Amino acid sequence: MKISIITVCYNSAATIEDTLKSVLKQNYNNYEYLIIDGKSTDDTLKIVKRYEKKFKGKMRVVSEKDKGLYDAMNKGIKLATGDIIGIINSDDVLIDSNVFSSIVENFDENTDILYGDLIYCNESLTLPVRNYISGKNSSLSWCPAHPTMYIRKSIYEKFGDYKLQYRVAADFDLMVRLNVNRCKFKYLRRYLVLMRMGGTSNGLKGYIRGFKDSCTILKDNSVNFSFIRSGIRVLNTISQYITTFFNRKKLQEILKKYNDNL
Numbered sequence: 001m002k003i004s005i006i007t008v009c010y011n012s013a014a015t016i017e018d019t020l021k022s023v024l025k026q027n028y029n030n031y032e033y034l035i036i037d038g039k040s041t042d043d044t045l046k047i048v049k050r051y052e053k054k055f056k057g058k059m060r061v062v063s064e065k066d067k068g069l070y071d072a073m074n075k076g077i078k079l080a081t082g083d084i085i086g087i088i089n090s091d092d093v094l095i096d097s098n099v100f101s102s103i104v105e106n107f108d109e110n111t112d113i114l115y116g117d118l119i120y121c122n123e124s125l126t127l128p129v130r131n132y133i134s135g136k137n138s139s140l141s142w143c144p145a146h147p148t149m150y151i152r153k154s155i156y157e158k159f160g161d162y163k164l165q166y167r168v169a170a171d172f173d174l175m176v177r178l179n180v181n182r183c184k185f186k187y188l189r190r191y192l193v194l195m196r197m198g199g200t201s202n203g204l205k206g207y208i209r210g211f212k213d214s215c216t217i218l219k220d221n222s223v224n225f226s227f228i229r230s231g232i233r234v235l236n237t238i239s240q241y242i243t244t245f246f247n248r249k250k251l252q253e254i255l256k257k258y259n260d261n262l
Contacts, residue, residue: 004082
């Protein structure tokens with residue numbers, strides 16, 4: 001299977017090199033790498049261009065104005081030529097060199113979306129902050145860790161891409177639509193991504209906006225009890241912070257292994 005991996009970026013010079021390195025070291029070679037830049041004004045594109053030759057023709061770079069994060073993701077999806085599509089943010093990293101091979105090995109004919117687990121970290125990727133265990137698909141309010149999701153291109157073509165009116169929760173809207181339409185999810189029980197804290201969906205304002213968007217999304221998709229279901233999502237997020245505290249030693253060992261292998 002061919003994987004299309006998309007990285008959306010804008011003024012990401014401080015972190016994107018880590019992302020590029022994590023893709024470059026993958027031991028599965030049948031992939032393309034799409035960089036969708038929003039006309040960065042810092043050194044983001046210089047860093048990307050420095051790495052472009054190392055990808056030996058697998059990288060394609062697009063730099064133009066966009067309407068935000070999800071608009072840029074939609075551009076990447078339209079350009080993708082792979083069988084399955086994954087998105088890794090410009091401040092996140094693939095946790096080891098076996099991520100792509102694990103995805104392909106577990107992506108069978110009965111799978112539309114494959115996903116795994118994620119660790120939120122500090123800026124230096126040395127301390128765990130939030131332990132995001134996606135778990136099995138359990139309800140219409142459930143959403144796996146977005147940077148761990150690999151979705152068939154045919155599913156995007158059939159059910160649409162990210163809706164721009166949801167500024168911080170368009171990925172949740174997509175999950176609800178795919179759930180309502182009974183797409184087949186498969187849980188790969190392993191960590192796939194290290195994600196730096198920050199971005200539009202984190203922090204108090206991001207959580208409040210995400211809660212409001214979640215209620216609207218569930219209503220728009222004719223899902224009952226939207227307020228209660230959105231509240232459950234908040235409780236799940238809180239539980240992820242709590243489990244981080246009790247699993248800190250194990251998580252720090254995982255982060256140490258990642259940093260030792262740089």
